[in-house]
Amino acid sequence: MTAVQTIKSFVPKLRFHKATRQAYAVFNGKAVYFGRSDDPQSSQKYHQFVAEWITSGNTPHALPDEITVAELIAQFWIYAQSYYVHADGSHTNEPTNIRLAMRPLNMVYGHTKVKDFGPRALMTVRQKMIEQGICRSSVNKRINRIRLMFKWGVANELVPGNIFPALQAVAGLRRGRSPAKETDPVRPVPQEHIDVIQPYVSKQVWALIQLQLLTAARSGELVIMRPCDIDMSGKIWIYKPYHHKTQHHGHDRNIYIGPRGQEILRPFLFRPADSYCFSPQESIANMRLERAKNRKTPKKYGNLPGTNIKLDPKRQAGKHYTPTGLGHSVLKGIKRAFRPKGMSDEEFKTWKPPQHWHPHQLRHNAATFLRKEFGLETARVILGHRSAAITEVYAELDQQKAMEAVVRVG
Structure with a gap:
């Protein structure tokens, strides 16, 4: 694969299925049919599907009733990796923060359908974070990132529209009114x-x-x-x-x-x-x-300078x-x-x-x-x-x- 290849070469081609005489294409290993090949709308449906497929990071578009929380996390992660970048192309700290927020969510509700994820489930994830010893302010921030993911899912028609407003009903933890630990204010040294x-x-x-x-x-x-x-x-x-x-x-x-x-x-x-x-x-x-x-050992004894340096260390400066x-x-x-x-x-x-x-x-x-x-x-x-x-x-x-x-x- 050369650098001069364009994005066009990565788009699955529209094919003809002889047995059913339908137009289809294979996306991520799954055949998607667009109707009879002699129907002008089949080509339009194909190009629309390709546009949505590219927009979603080359991932198949799932219906809100079918997608699981783990699949939503995977698609949101692809988006975050491309969105949270500096001007020079390097990543900001936000993808790391998102990954930390999604771990307990995926652990407890990874196989749950997003349509079944509600306020009680979000409070359960929050309790899991508290049990892990995460401080109150960090718990609130991580819960907000989970809500952000569901908001993004609604905008991309991956999550039913009623889910995000329901999750907003979960209020943040207040100082002195939750079992989450508190951290001391940052002071000068x-x-x-x-x-x-x-x-x-x-x-x-x-x-x-x-x-x-x-x-x-x-x-x-x-x-x-x-x-x-x-x-x-x-x-x-x-x-x-x-x-x-x-x-x-x-x-x-x-x-x-x-x-x-x-x-x-x-x-x-x-x-x-x-x-x-x-x-x-x-x-x-x-x-x-x-x-x-x-060095106290004479140079004619022991290791010569530079000879005991690992050529391929696990961690590079x-x-x-x-x-x-x-x-x-x-x-x-x-x-x-x-x-x-x-x-x-x-x-x-x-x-x-x-x-x-x-x-x-x-x-x-x-x-x-x-x-x-x-x-x-x-x-x-x-x-x-x-x-x-x-x-x-x-x-x-x-x-x-x-x-x-x-x-x-x-």
Whole structure:
């Protein structure tokens, strides 16, 4: 199969069935008949079926009374894979979120006909999520994604029209009024818990931590930074990520980098303009060079540098960090920094230190500082929010000012 073949060559051809003198075509291994071959409407029905078949992702169109929940999930997944993409063609995080939401649904109701799936079934799936230990806010989000799938199914005539309105009657879980566990609000990280991990993380990870504190950017925006995305013509550099969280809403995202951030970033700019500034591959290469430099065994003994590297490892270092990968690197640094004396290696693998924090909290650090020093509106612009109400979620209130005011009031 060559790249020059067109989509037309993949469309099943219209055939003639001699015994019944009907026009038919084979879609996904199943023959579909369109009436007598001498009837002009048979050709029209064929082209209509082909158009619907292509629109549904080359899957056969099933009647709402016949399709199961598992089949609906499969067709919605094909749609999600093609719809939730960045401008460069890479997938957003939404397909992963959809997959997590559909797992308990498929487990409990995969073989159920969609026409028989109602509010009680949706509440049963929700209870399954609660039993799995998923927090209340995540349960609500996953239930909304299930409802979104049924809404999509109604629009594509895969689900009866009365199903989606019925599912909307299931209210979301309220704080303190459901058995689902609650998570603590995201708080800023104490500065001493940040500084202590510097010797235990790579230069790339430490630079990302510092930049996040100085720019209030999301970790997902910084890990994809490239020199070509940074305007260095002014005193303040302006970084425009090639994709970001609100890009699909048509919003622009400008990240401002001041003198201190520029000094941190400058060593990572000496590379091709379209390559990533912070590369795990470079981090691993630097680690190996450092280990070779500090090697105690003479080079004429033992392994020569590079000879014990796996040629085909199961996991390859990527071209740039991901938010999840950055979080893992930070956690490793925290565990090494706070490891109690005498802890065995087996205990260390599963140990979670009480000083644990994740990179997303650094955005809260920056937001709280910006609000305290420059006000809510400035913090909103720098964080890239469209509404100050969102900024208030990130920026902690200055409780000290409130207490000072009460002292003055008496």
